[in-house]
Amino acid sequence: MSDSNASLPIIDNPGVNRRRFLKTAGATLGLAAWAAAMKPLLDLTPEVNADEFLQKHYRELTPEQKAVVFKRLEEEAKAEYDVDVTISDPPPMENVLFGYALNLSVCIGCRKCAEACHIENNHDRASNNSYICVFEMEKGGIDFEKGNATYDHPVPAPGKYYMPVQCQQCENAPCVTACPIEATWKEKDGIVVVDYNWCIGCRYCEAACPYHARRFNWEKPEIPAEEVNPDQSYLSNRIRPQGVMEKCTFCLHRTREGRLPACLEACPTGARVFGNLLDPDSEIRWVIENKRTFVLKEELGTKPRFFYYFDE
Amino acid sequence: MVEAQIPSPPAPQKNSAVLSYLGFLRRATGVATDGEWYFYVWMIVLSGIALVGANAWAQQVRDGMIVTNMSDHVSWGLYIANFTFCVGLAAGGVMMVIPAYLYDDEEMHQVVIIGEAVAIAAILMSTLSVVVDLGRPDRFWHLIPGIGKFNWPLSMLTWDIIVLNGYLLINLHIVGYLLYMRYLGRKPNPKWYIPFVFLSIFWAISIHTITAFLYCGLGGRPFWNTALLAPRFLASAFVSGPAFIILSMRVMRLLTDFHFSPKPANTLIRIIRVSMCVNLLMLFSEVFTLFYTGGSHASSAQYLFFGSHGANGLVPWMWASIVLNIVGAILFFTPAALRRENTRIVACLFCIVGIWIEKGMGLIIPGFIPSTLHEVVEYSPSLIEWKVTAGIWAFGLLILTLILKLIASVFSYDLSRKISMKQNVVPEETPATTSMPVETT
Numbered sequence: 030m031s032d033s034n035a036s037l038p039i040i041d042n043p044g045v046n047r048r049r050f051l052k053t054a055g056a057t058l059g060l061a062a063w064a065a066a067m068k069p070l071l072d073l074t075p076e077v078n079a080d081e082f083l084q085k086h087y088r089e090l091t092p093e094q095k096a097v098v099f100k101r102l103e104e105e106a107k108a109e110y111d112v113d114v115t116i117s118d119p120p121p122m123e124n125v126l127f128g129y130a131l132n133l134s135v136c137i138g139c140r141k142c143a144e145a146c147h148i149e150n151n152h153d154r155a156s157n158n159s160y161i162c163v164f165e166m167e168k169g170g171i172d173f174e175k176g177n178a179t180y181d182h183p184v185p186a187p188g189k190y191y192m193p194v195q196c197q198q199c200e201n202a203p204c205v206t207a208c209p210i211e212a213t214w215k216e217k218d219g220i221v222v223v224d225y226n227w228c229i230g231c232r233y234c235e236a237a238c239p240y241h242a243r244r245f246n247w248e249k250p251e252i253p254a255e256e257v258n259p260d261q262s263y264l265s266n267r268i269r270p271q272g273v274m275e276k277c278t279f280c281l282h283r284t285r286e287g288r289l290p291a292c293l294e295a296c297p298t299g300a301r302v303f304g305n306l307l308d309p310d311s312e313i314r315w316v317i318e319n320k321r322t323f324v325l326k327e328e329l330g331t332k333p334r335f336f337y338y339f340d341e
Numbered sequence: 342m343v344e345a346q347i348p349s350p351p352a353p354q355k356n357s358a359v360l361s362y363l364g365f366l367r368r369a370t371g372v373a374t375d376g377e378w379y380f381y382v383w384m385i386v387l388s389g390i391a392l393v394g395a396n397a398w399a400q401q402v403r404d405g406m407i408v409t410n411m412s413d414h415v416s417w418g419l420y421i422a423n424f425t426f427c428v429g430l431a432a433g434g435v436m437m438v439i440p441a442y443l444y445d446d447e448e449m450h451q452v453v454i455i456g457e458a459v460a461i462a463a464i465l466m467s468t469l470s471v472v473v474d475l476g477r478p479d480r481f482w483h484l485i486p487g488i489g490k491f492n493w494p495l496s497m498l499t500w501d502i503i504v505l506n507g508y509l510l511i512n513l514h515i516v517g518y519l520l521y522m523r524y525l526g527r528k529p530n531p532k533w534y535i536p537f538v539f540l541s542i543f544w545a546i547s548i549h550t551i552t553a554f555l556y557c558g559l560g561g562r563p564f565w566n567t568a569l570l571a572p573r574f575l576a577s578a579f580v581s582g583p584a585f586i587i588l589s590m591r592v593m594r595l596l597t598d599f600h601f602s603p604k605p606a607n608t609l610i611r612i613i614r615v616s617m618c619v620n621l622l623m624l625f626s627e628v629f630t631l632f633y634t635g636g637s638h639a640s641s642a643q644y645l646f647f648g649s650h651g652a653n654g655l656v657p658w659m660w661a662s663i664v665l666n667i668v669g670a671i672l673f674f675t676p677a678a679l680r681r682e683n684t685r686i687v688a689c690l691f692c693i694v695g696i697w698i699e700k701g702m703g704l705i706i707p708g709f710i711p712s713t714l715h716e717v718v719e720y721s722p723s724l725i726e727w728k729v730t731a732g733i734w735a736f737g738l739l740i741l742t743l744i745l746k747l748i749a750s751v752f753s754y755d756l757s758r759k760i761s762m763k764q765n766v767v768p769e770e771t772p773a774t775t776s777m778p779v780e781t782t
Contacts, residue, residue, distance in 0.1 A: 052374065059388060066396035069403040077479055086483075086490050164714065173715040174637055194714060203561060209498035210483045211490040227490070229483055230406075230476020233498050235416040239561025241714045244413050245476065248405035271405045272476025329560045 086211065087224040087263070098226075099263060106268060110252060114259040116267055119285035121218035127279050127334065128219075128306040129290075130316045131193060134340035135300040138163055138184040138191030145295030146195075149280060150266040151258050153250035160277035161195045161292060162241065195292070196221065196242035196277035197325060197333030204234035204243060204276075213274070218285070219306075219334055220278050222264040228273040235274065239326050240333075243276045279303070306334065361758070365524050372750045373743040379596075383742065387735040394732010397725045398473050406476055408725045414718035415709040419726045420474040422701030423733065426581070427467035428552045429574060429700055431508065433582015434460035435545040438538055440608050451752075452605045453538070454519055455593075456586050457512045458744040460545070464509045466737035473729050497555045504548045511541045516744065520751045525758050549574045562708045564641035573623045574700065579616035581696045583609040584689035589745060591686060597749035607679050617670040617692065624699075640715070641707040650717045652710070659703050665695030 080101055084090075090098065099116040106114045143159040152158040164176035168188055176192070185191065202221050205213055212228040215221050235243045249271040261267040262282035269275050280290040284303070293301040304313035313336075316322065320338040374384075401408050411418045437456040441449030472478055483489035484502060493499040515537050522529040553571035560566055587606055593599050631642040643649045648656050669691030677684040711717045722730075750756040 048375070055385075062388075062392050063395065066392045067399050069396070069399040072403050082479060162714065174640065174711075176715060178714070178716055203559065206495050207498065207559075209492050209496045209502065211492045212483070227480070227483060228477065229480045231471070231474065231498065232416045232476070233496070233555075235413065236556075236708070237559050237561065239713045241413070241712050241716075245416060246405070247409075247412075248407035270477075326561070331560075 081226065084226050086227050088214075095263075102263075102267065106257075110257055110268065111254045112257045112259055114257065114261050114267070117260075117262045117282060118264070119262060119282060121216050121220070122285060124305075124307050126219045126306045127198065127284060128304065128313045128317075128336065129198075129279065129334065130302040130313055130320075130322060130336040130338060132300045132302070132340060133190055133192060133337055135298045136163075136191045136193065136296075137298055138165055138180070138186075138189070139297060141295045141297055142193055142292035142301070145291040146277070148256070149258055149283075149291035151250070151252055151261070151268045153246070153248075154252055154256070156247075158244060160242070160244065161193050164192045164194060165189050166192050192337070193292075194240060194242070194325070195335070196279075197240050197331065197335040198277075198279065200332035200334065201330055203237040203239065203329075203331060207233045207237035209233065213276075216264075216281075218281075220281050221276065222278055222281070223274050223276060224264070225267070225269050225273045225275065230272040230274065232274065239329055239331060243274055246271050246273055246275060361525075362521060365521055365758070368756060369520070369524075369747050369751075372756045373747045376746065380742075380746075384739065387739045387742070390735035391732045391739065394729045394735065397728035397732065401473070401725055401729065402478060408723060410720055410723040410726065412718060412720070414712045414716060415706060415720035417474070417705055417709065418720055419702070419722040419730055420470050422705040423697075423730050424467045424470035424474070425552060425574075425704060426697050426701045427463045427470060427737075428505070428549055429578035429696070430581050430585055431460045431463035431467060431505075432545040432549040432575070433578035433580070434458075434463060434586065435512070435541050436579050436582050436612065437586060437605070437609055438542050438545075440612070442535070442538055442542075446608065448602050448604045449608060452586070452590065452601060454516060454748055455589055455745070456582070457516045457541075458741060458748060459582065459585050459589060460512045460541075461509065461516065461744060462737045462741035464505055464512070465740055466733050468505060468509075469733045469736065470730075473733070497551065497558055500551045501548075501555060504544065504551050508541070508544050508548050511537055511544060515541065516748075520747065523751045524756060546575065549578050556704075556708065561713050563638045564708045565704075567627065569623055569627055573620065573627070576616050576620035576623060577696045577700050580613050580620060580692050581700075583613050583616075584692050587685060587689050588693075589741070593745055593749055597746070598753040598755065599749035600753075603681060606681075606685075610673055610678055610685060613692070614670075614673050617666070617673065620696075621666065621670065637715070640711050644710050644717070645703060645707040649711070652717050652719045654719045654721055655702065655706055655710075658698050662695045662698035662703055665691045666699065669695055 084098060085094070095118060099118065102116050103114055106112055140161075140163050143161040143163060146152070146161050147157065147159045150160065162178045164173065164178050165180040165184075165186065166172070166189060167175045168190055171192075180186075198215075198219050198221055200215075200219070202215055205215055205221060208214075209231065210227065210229060213221060213223045213234055230245065232245055235245060246269050250268055252268065257268070258266060260282065265278040265280065265282045280288075280292075284290055289303055290301075293303050302312050302316050304311035306313060306317075308314065316338065317336060320340075322336040322338040324333040324336055326333075409418060434456045437449060438453050440446050441453050472481070475481070484491070486493070491499055493503070515534055518534050519529055550571045553574040556562070556565035557567060557570040587609055590601055590606055594601060628642065628646075631639045640649060644652065645655050645659050647653070669688045672678060672684055672688035672691065675684060678688055679685075706720055710719065747756070
């Protein structure tokens with residue numbers, strides 16, 4: 030290929046012509062291959078739509094916009110799971126700060142709490158997900174290294190005690206600090222919530238949480254229609270989309286309406302105490318003031334609102 | 342301002358400067374995508390791997406991240422491991438800028454631009470590694486400051502987004518400006534790039550420091566929660582970056598008309614010698630602290646180096662990394678490394694692979710094993726994760742090849758404005774690659 034005859038290059042220079050043709054053909058082929066490689070994206074679930082894409086952060090939605098969003102989510106639940114659900118949005122109550130306490134002397138490790146959580150919060154059935162992990166611990170210390178969360182034998186076993194762990198609703202929540210887009214935050218009543226329609230699924234909060242309290246939706250949750258709990262709220266137990274974080278909310282759809290968390294109601298031994306930390310007459314305040322309570326990993330400065338204690 | 346700096350040609354209008362730059366970009370694209378048969382084979386192979394990766398990623402977006410082997414216990418895996426290494430590579434790419442400017446080493450100037458090119462490709466790779474790790478990439482706009490909700494300055498991840506993108510822009514500017522000036526046959530005006538070069542040195546340190554802060558700021562993960570993490574990151578970046586540049590220079594010397602003097606590579610090897618020793622010293626210091634103290638803080642290291650509770654998936658990886666790093670370091674110290682022989686190439690490859698493991702799987706995975714509640718759940722990447730990661734590397738190498746090719750053409754005057762203007766100035770060797778004048782009709 031010579032550079033000297035520049036006047037009629039394409040006719041003069043078949044090499045350039047062929048090269049150009051090959052380049053164009055290559056680029057076209059490349060584009061086609063690219064389209065073919067990306068084809069799986071076309072099969073995405075209908076929940077990825079324009080309304081969902083453009084939806085604003087929960088805390089920026091007006092009441093009217095919220096109503097539209099909730100209606101859309103109800104329709105999606107109908108379309109995808111064939112159930113009629115209602116999505117509520119109970120606000121935090123005034124002068125309420127929720128706290129939880131758990132009596133380790135009484136807990137027998139039956140995992141009824143974990144099961145109740147599984148059902149109440151519309152968890153994926155196949156993975157048997159729950160916000161509560163129950164550890165079988167060796168008596169004589171509080172050492173998780175000697176703990177076991179996958180025990181499979183009759184309880185209580187001799188020499189063991191049981192320690193359910195769920196979200197501690199920290200005052201200094203590392204997960205909230207970590208989130209790059211404020212998709213998770215602490216509400217006025219102390220509950221750390223997630224906007225499932227804002228989370229991008231980077232899982233930095235999951236790395237930041239010292240209590241293994243956060244869960245990721247690795248795939249779309251599967252729940253048979255007849256098992257779906259239709260009593261749902263936007264920030265808690267509605268069926269989560271694929272690819273976002275979720276966590277325990279102390280069942281805020283129940284507790285903000287004066288009911289108790291599902292895990293507490295399910296406990297057969299009465300090990301769990303739930304209530305308003307700001308109410309001096311509440312049972313939880315009595316426990317904190319009269320029992321020697323402790324919190325997990327106090328040295329991290331996360332200030333949990335979940336307390337453990339023994340009855341002597 | 343711009344017009345005032347331009348020396349000789351009688352004040353070109355703004356319009357023509359824009360047109361001329363666009364013309365440069367157009368011709369640069371032509372040159373960068375033109376080459377010998379082995380160039381096309383290389384590019385087609387890379388494109389093929391990138392497509393396999395893109396396809397695997399599309400499946401992952403459709404089916405959910407269940408197709409990876411990550412779990413709620415090990416919630417970050419190969420993607421974030423690769424991200425961490427690539428950030429180091431990007432930071433290290435600019436490290437050769439330091440001797441060039443701080444010590445006024447004239448011969449280094451010529452190859453600074455190679456470092457910047459490596460940095461650009463590495464930043465693109467690290468950004469992609471994070472994007473493929475997102476559960477909902479469709480919501481990427483939530484991360485855009487002003488439009489989404491940017492949790493700055495609290496979240497370290499927002500800092501990382503800022504510094505990585507800023508770094509990409511700075512390096513694109515420096516590379517683009519230097520090449521364009523060379524193309525025009527003008528001497529680059531120091532005012533237009535020296536401040537950015539110094540900024541990029543500072544910025545290179547910041548990207549790797551902040552990436553370390555992502556991990557070491559987490560109180561719940563004792564394995565990461567060490568003040569030594571950021572210095573260790575920097576030390577290993579000072580090895581992997583220069584090593585990658587040496588490899589790039591070797592390839593360019595073999596396959597292009599762009600010739601280097603041997604001095605810059607030897608300066609790089611001296612940098613690597615010191616950095617590798619510092620890196621190994623800090624690794625040893627960390628290991629000593631963990632194991633001598635013992636207790637639960639050592640349990641991740643126990644798992645990483647020796648396995649625990651019958652789980653030992655990372656043990657062969659980590660020891661392979663240590664052997665590669667030590668052998669690589671020894672090879673760099675041999676006199677043969679300073680000669681243009683294959684010793685240095687082997688040493689570079691050993692250190693790059695060794696650090697890829699150490700700063701990747703060897704750093705990220707043990708942070709999760711055992712979990713914060715001391716459960717031991719193992720992780721090894723799924724085929725989809727390997728495909729996506731390979732795709733990202735193929736894409737990065739593809740970009741790097743294009744930039745290096747462009748650099749070679751501009752610096753050997755194959756691509757120059759003068760040639761297109763004066764037809765009688767023909768490059769001596771009449772390379773087949775650039776018959777660009779034909780397009781200026």
